[in-house]
Amino acid sequence: MKPDYLPISRADMSVRGWNQCDFVYVCGDAYVDHPSFGHAIISRVLEAHGYKVGMIPQPDWKDKKSIEVLGKPRLGFLVSAGNMDSMVNHYSVSKKRRGEDSYTPGGVMGKRPDYAAVAYSNLIRSVYKDSPIILGGIEASLRRLAHYDYWSDRLKRSILLDSQADLISYGMGERSIVEIADALDSGIDVKDITFVQGTVYKTKSLESVYDYELLPDYRELLKDKKEYARSFFVQYSNTDPFTGRRLAEPYEGVYVVQNPPARPLTTAEMDDVYGLPYMRNYHPSYEEAGGVPAIREIKFSLISNRGCFGACSFCALTFHQGRIIQARSHESLVNEARALTEEPDFKGYIHDVGGPTADFRYPACEKQMTKGACKNRQCLFPEPCRNLRADHKDYIELLRKLRSLPKVKKVFIRSGIRFDYVLADSKRTFLRELCEYHVSGQLKVAPEHVADPVLARMGKPRNSVYRQFVKEYAEMNKSLGKKQYLVPYLMSSHPGSTIKEAIELAEHLRDLGYMPEQVQDFYPTPSTISTCMYYTGYDCRTMEKVYVPTNPHEKAMQRALIQYRNPKNYDLVMEALKAGGRTDLIGYDKKCLIRPKDGNPYGRRAGKAAAARAQKGARTGEGGEGQRALKPKKTIRNVHKKKRQG
Numbered sequence: 001m002k003p004d005y006l007p008i009s010r011a012d013m014s015v016r017g018w019n020q021c022d023f024v025y026v027c028g029d030a031y032v033d034h035p036s037f038g039h040a041i042i043s044r045v046l047e048a049h050g051y052k053v054g055m056i057p058q059p060d061w062k063d064k065k066s067i068e069v070l071g072k073p074r075l076g077f078l079v080s081a082g083n084m085d086s087m088v089n090h091y092s093v094s095k096k097r098r099g100e101d102s103y104t105p106g107g108v109m110g111k112r113p114d115y116a117a118v119a120y121s122n123l124i125r126s127v128y129k130d131s132p133i134i135l136g137g138i139e140a141s142l143r144r145l146a147h148y149d150y151w152s153d154r155l156k157r158s159i160l161l162d163s164q165a166d167l168i169s170y171g172m173g174e175r176s177i178v179e180i181a182d183a184l185d186s187g188i189d190v191k192d193i194t195f196v197q198g199t200v201y202k203t204k205s206l207e208s209v210y211d212y213e214l215l216p217d218y219r220e221l222l223k224d225k226k227e228y229a230r231s232f233f234v235q236y237s238n239t240d241p242f243t244g245r246r247l248a249e250p251y252e253g254v255y256v257v258q259n260p261p262a263r264p265l266t267t268a269e270m271d272d273v274y275g276l277p278y279m280r281n282y283h284p285s286y287e288e289a290g291g292v293p294a295i296r297e298i299k300f301s302l303i304s305n306r307g308c309f310g311a312c313s314f315c316a317l318t319f320h321q322g323r324i325i326q327a328r329s330h331e332s333l334v335n336e337a338r339a340l341t342e343e344p345d346f347k348g349y350i351h352d353v354g355g356p357t358a359d360f361r362y363p364a365c366e367k368q369m370t371k372g373a374c375k376n377r378q379c380l381f382p383e384p385c386r387n388l389r390a391d392h393k394d395y396i397e398l399l400r401k402l403r404s405l406p407k408v409k410k411v412f413i414r415s416g417i418r419f420d421y422v423l424a425d426s427k428r429t430f431l432r433e434l435c436e437y438h439v440s441g442q443l444k445v446a447p448e449h450v451a452d453p454v455l456a457r458m459g460k461p462r463n464s465v466y467r468q469f470v471k472e473y474a475e476m477n478k479s480l481g482k483k484q485y486l487v488p489y490l491m492s493s494h495p496g497s498t499i500k501e502a503i504e505l506a507e508h509l510r511d512l513g514y515m516p517e518q519v520q521d522f523y524p525t526p527s528t529i530s531t532c533m534y535y536t537g538y539d540c541r542t543m544e545k546v547y548v549p550t551n552p553h554e555k556a557m558q559r560a561l562i563q564y565r566n567p568k569n570y571d572l573v574m575e576a577l578k579a580g581g582r583t584d585l586i587g588y589d590k591k592c593l594i595r596p597k598d599g600n601p602y603g604r605r606a607g608k609a610a611a612a613r614a615q616k617g618a619r620t621g622e623g624g625e626g627q628r629a630l631k632p633k634k635t636i637r638n639v640h641k642k643k644r645q646g
Contacts (some may be wrong), residue, residue, distance in 0.1 A: 003277040005033055006043055007054045008285070009069060010205045021054040022046075023181070024073040026120050027137075028089075028112035029082035029103040029294075030286060031057040033279040036298040038137050038173075039080055042305065045174050051075075051181055057283075058104065061120060064127050072131060077124050078177075079165065080137030081116035083294070085525060090114060091223045093523040094552075095151060105282070105289035114151075117143075121163035132190035133165040134180060141170040141320050142527040144200045144258060145235055145249050146228070148535040150524040155228060155535070158216055158249065158256040160202055166190045168200040171320060172306065174273055175262040192457040197241065198262030203255050212246040212257065213238070219252070225536040226543075233540035239318055242372030253395040264307070264326045264369075280339040291581035292444050297351070300340055301414075304398065305355035309364040309379040310418055312448075313459040314522065315495065317356050323373040325360045330398050334405070341407040348409030350402060357431065358415045359422065361394045381459045384424040392422075392430035403437060419445050419469035420461040428476070434640045435476045439484050443473070446489040449497070450508040457539060457546060458498035459529070488514075492558040493549045494522040495533035495597055499580040502558040506573075506593055507585070515565045521555060564593045585606045 007013045008031060013021070023046060027039045036042055041149075043053045054073070059066035071370040082089065082103055089112070092098060113119040117139045124133055143159040160168055167190065169176045176198035183193045183572050194208075196199050203209065213234065221228040235258075237245040244260040265273065280299070282292040305327040308317045333353070342348055352358070363369055364379040365387040379385050403411045413434065422431055434443070447466040449455050455462060470486060477484045492502065509515060524531040533539055533546050557579070560572035573594050577585050585593045 003279065003285050005031070005055075005279055006047070007070065008057065008283065008362045010071070013054065013070065016052075018052055020052075021070055021073045022051040022075045022185075023053045023078055024056060024070050025053055025078040026056045026059060026067065026124065027078070027082055028058060028081050028086055028116040028120070029080075030105050030111075030292045031055050031236055031283040032103075032281070032292055032295060033274075033283070033339050034281065034295065034298065035303060036279055036301070037083055039082075040278055041276075042078065042080075042136060042173055042177055044278060046177065046181055046271060048272075048276055049178050049181065051185075053078075054257065058111045059120070059216060061116075061123055061125070063120055064123065067120075067123050067127055072128055076132030076134060076166075076190065077121075077128070079124070079133060079140075079163075081120075081139035082112065085139045085142065086112055086114060086116035087149075088523070088525060091151060093521045096223055099126050100293070102293040105286040105292055107293045108289070109149050115139075115162075117159060118163045125164045132167075132184060133163070133170055134167045134177070135163060136158065136169040136173050136177070138316070138320055140168050142316050142525070144168050145215070145256060146218055146231070147245070147526045148228075148524065148531055150531070150534075151528065158200070158202075160200055160256055161254070166201070167193060169198060170200060170258075171198050171261055171322065172265075173198065173262075174265065174269075194257070195259075197259050200256060200258045204253065205259060206248055206255055206257075209246065209248060209255075209257055212248045215247055215249040217250040226538060229532055229536040229538040229540040229543065232527075232529075235527075236318065236529065237375050237538070238432050239322060240372040240375070241322065241324070242368075242370070243375060244372075261322060261625060264322065265328060267329050270306075270326055270328045274328060274332060274336065276375055300343075300346060301337055301352035302340075302350060302352055302402075303355055304328055304333055304353050304358075308356040308360065309373065310357055310360075310421075311378050311381065311459055313457060313533075314491070314528050316525060316528050318386055319527045321356065323364070323379070324368050325363050327361050330401055331397060332534070334401055337402050337408070341405060346407070348407060350408060350411045352412060352414040353399065353402060354413060354415030356415070356610075357418050357421075358413045359392055359395055359417045361398075362389055362391070365389055378459065380418065380420055380424075381461065382456070383461075384420065388424060390421060390424035390426070390496060392427075394628050396430055396433055399433065399438065409613065410440070411438060412440060414444070416444065416446060419447075422464050423465065423469055423472070428472070431472060432480070433477050435473070435482060435484060436480055440484075442485050442487045444487045444489065445469070447488060448491045449494065449501070449505060451497070451501035451504045454494055454497045454501050457533065458491075488516070489520065490516055490562055491520045491522055492562055493555040495539075495546045495548045496528055497549060497558060498547055498578055499538045499554070499557065502561045503577065503580045503582050503585070506561040506564050509562065509564075510593060516561055519559050519562045521559050521607045561593075570594060570597070 025043050046053050053072040101109045104111045117135055120131050140159055145158050149156045163250035176196050179196045216227050216231050240262040241263045247258040249256045282295055300604050305325055307321045307325045309323045311318050379388055448458055448460050450463045452462050524534040534548055537548055539546050560569035561576050563569055564573045586596050
């Protein structure tokens with residue numbers, strides 16, 4: 001049969017000669033049959049194993065009929081909120097409703113509910129009482145056990161309980177979903193599917209559960225944030241498929257059991273997954289609405305790897321894809337690139353070749369594929385491990401093959417590189433080729449901050465490492481005769497950042513002569529170390545107490561400091577500098593961030609006691625300028641007047 005989109009209606013089923021689907025996939029995203037979309041991968045993998053899969057994209061969660069359009073599936077429903085957590089999709093960090101949904105036809109907002117996986121699953125359960133429901137996707141994956149929910153500002157229980165679903169397939173899911181499908185197809189009741197790695201299930205008794213670690217009861221977690229921090233670190237330490245233990249989390253009358261993660265895919269298995277007959281576009285029924293905006297960024301990009309051993313504290317990849325790198329072969333990627341060049345709208349540019357981190361093509365060290373990632377240390381933080389395999393040779397060869405293809409003018413790298421990993425490579429061949437062939441004037445990197453205390457909480461390298469990269473990048477471009485720049489991604493209000501560290505970041509930008517157009521305020525998304533810090537006030541790795549900026553006004557000040565040149569931020573920057581005891585940065589000197597509003601120059605730092613009082617006011621939101629303005633004996637205006645008179 002000629003490749004086609006999977007059925008989204010009874011008419012489509014009839015064309016294929018189907019009376020019933022084996023599985024119906026309900027998704028919060030529009031149907032885009034491209035391997036950058038989780039629903040496309042899972043549905044095509046099941047199809048490749050002989051199962052009939054129908055799609056219900058973005059059903060009306062207020063209408064039961066919307067879930068009945070394909071009828072009852074033979075084996076069960078698959079449910080995903082989409083490529084993003086539905087709450088992140090809907091709301092900015094300030095909890096304001098976003099204006100566009102890139103995963104919806106025409107970018108229209110409001111086509112999926114808040115907490116979409118729960119809403120869809122409960123809708124299905126209200127219609128099909130006994131049909132198995134399997135949750136997947138990043139929303140379910142990161143909410144599989146007790147988790148802090150930023151939008152309701154409370155600790156929520158496992159999504160498995162609130163959704164009334166039977167199983168969660170967490171992580172990338174290709175292995176576990178086939179095992180689940182085969183078990184259901186063989187007649188095993190969904191309640192007895194307790195043996196699949198990469199799944200979470202619920203049980204009333206632990207009698208038949210073996211080799212598990214018992215987590216604290218959910219009620220205890222509600223009472224004690226410190227207890228939750230400890231429990232979360234146990235979860236975090238068991239995300240490796242080789243060393244991860246089975247975890248059991250007690251609730252009133254039921255246990256939620258998390259099996260160890262699924263084993264990583266081999267290169268051959270990755271090639272098979274990305275070689276399936278995807279249509280590589282959104283469903284044609286969306287054409288009238290203007291298509292699905294998200295396709296623009298990924299249509300001419302190549303996914304070369306998954307997983308990340310960078311393990312930044314604010315990133316959920318450790319929980320979702322894991323720390324072990326899985327990569328596709330050169331042949332698979334070159335074949336896909338050739339297919340891209342035959343697309344009628346291909347203009348000669350491959351927009352990206354990468355994954356979570358573009359330049360990771362191997363596991364961090366040889367032992368990871370047999371013994372797993374270390375529980376008690378990280379690969380790059382605080383310094384690169386002595387066992388780290390820092391080698392870009394394979395990636396360089398891949399990029400050379402891609403840019404030599406006919407019709408390819410340029411191959412960009414946009415998914416980000418780890419500058420500390422680049423420096424850890426004793427050779428500078430990759431840095432040279434990066435600057436010479438793969439940058440379009442600006443390279444985006446993510447130092448995130450410059451204050452070492454904040455970077456330590458972020459799990460990022462010290463600022464001196466970034467400064468070294470900046471130096472070498474500039475020198476390499478100069479040697480190539482190119483004028484290319486770095487665009488640093490920066491984050492405000494991360495746990496550990498006080499006004500002092502925010503001012504340090506502003507001073508760095510002043511010295512750099514750069515003001516970012518956009519600033520990312522720290523966003524507490526489910527199941528990250530940083531979110532655990534935000535909620536509990538403790539770093540779960542060390543159980544040290546951490547200062548957390550939660551007051552909206554202080555967060556606004558920290559964000560404003562990064563964009564101190566913006567006139568709209570003047571009052572906030574003024575207040576922040578006073579609160580931080582840095583009135584020496586208000587004046588006319590080249591080191592100053594802003595000028596005084598009333599013409600009074602500020603020439604020295606505030607006393608420590610006044611600064612401490614001001615900092616306390618900023619933290620508690622009790623307002624006030626924090627300290628009285630330091631009044632100089634002569635104003636600038638009077639000095640100029642005397643000069644003119646003289």
